Amino acid sequence: MAFFLRPVDVIRLENSGPDSWTVYWKRNFDFLPGQVVALSIFPSGVQRLYSLATGNHAEEVGILFNLAPGGALTPLLQAVRPGHRIYVSDPFGSFVGFKGPAFWIANGTGVAPFLSMLDSGLIEDKVMIHGARTREYFLGQETFSSLLRESYVRCASADQGKGLFQGRLTTYLSSRDWIKTVPYYLCGSASMIVEARDILISRGVPFKNILSEVYF
Ligand SMILES: Cc1cc2nc3c(=O)[nH]c(=O)nc-3n(C[C@H](O)[C@H](O)[C@H](O)COP(=O)(O)OP(=O)(O)OC[C@H]3O[C@@H](n4cnc5c(N)ncnc54)[C@H](O)[C@@H]3O)c2cc1C
Structure with a gap:
């Protein structure tokens, strides 16, 4: 299934652990913590789903990803730099957190x-x-x-x-x-x-x- 994606500019890519990175862009939507977005490197390229990994009031939004060697998306995502354009959907999903135990x-x-x-x-x-x-x-x-x-x-x-x-x-x-x-x-x-x-x-x-x- 192809999601409708909007362009956003990468602010930075941070190393988050062995073979893991977080890519950030300026928050361009509201979301519930736990929701996901579809993301691509190209306007009509391969799309993959990622959980949002940042707070829903933060100015920047980020996703944490693992490099899947030979994967269609993550080797390209790992090569993005500040100013590069990527493409993301609106957030969605029902795996959301609430107050309480x-x-x-x-x-x-x-x-x-x-x-x-x-x-x-x-x-x-x-x-x-x-x-x-x-x-x-x-x-x-x-x-x-x-x-x-x-x-x-x-x-x-x-x-x-x-x-x-x-x-x-x-x-x-x-x-x-x-x-x-x-x-x-x-x-x-x-x-x-x-x-x-x-x-x-x-x-x-x-x-x-x-x-x-x-x-x-
Ligand atoms: C609802 C949902 C939320 C997701 N959220 C995240 C997220 O927040 N962070 C994230 O890193 N991934 C997440 N994923 C997985 C993500 O969508 C991609 O499948 C993953 O990033 C690999 O994409 P790729 O195109 O590089 O590799 P592909 O071409 O899809 O796959 C290449 C190979 O790598 C394997 N593989 C896929 N993902 C991983 C992985 N994470 N670690 C090790 N091996 C893997 C696959 O089984 C396959 O054999 C989520 C998936 C779903 C369904």
Whole structure:
């Protein structure tokens, strides 16, 4: 499906971790934290979806992306520089954050909607459970740890050390009981989401309380 895209000028491209970048432009729409845009490098080029990763009151809006080697879009996106023109749709999507308690569960660039929710002021009563292989791959960890403090859990499948749960995110989920009455937001790879969802359901979390956004 092709979305209608408008031109915007890149303000900057920031390195956000190993093989990960955030590209910013001047905010040209209102949105709800957690929503996505379609984006392309050319007016009628290949389009891909990205979660907005910045607060909904910020002057600049940004998306966090991973370089997918051999991918149709991200190698070109990684080469954009300030002043380059890119093309973005209006925001859309129902994976949106609200005030009140919630568990956020993410891997890879799946942290992006939660960065937007935090930057939009949705901090109180949130717990973030974050999975990655090693410590340098926890994208956005400085933001999460400074705002969520002990409500931020990093599960490292191939690393160990102070502040890390040693093991996969799904191992962490399997090792605990979970509150059944609050929403669980899952974002990232399909395999993580399916596994995490099954664990939560087996722990008695109702299906209706599990929201997911599958990236790849
Ligand atoms: C609702 C939604 C929201 C999304 N939000 C984001 C986001 O905020 N940030 C983001 O980086 N991606 C996000 N994605 C994925 C994004 O749309 C692209 O699929 C991704 O950037 C790869 O695009 P590409 O054209 O470079 O690679 P493609 O040509 O589409 O794919 C190349 C190969 O890379 C694999 N691949 C795709 N994405 C990734 C990835 N992120 N990491 C590792 N391997 C991958 C694919 O399985 C494929 O084999 C989202 C997808 C959806 C459906």
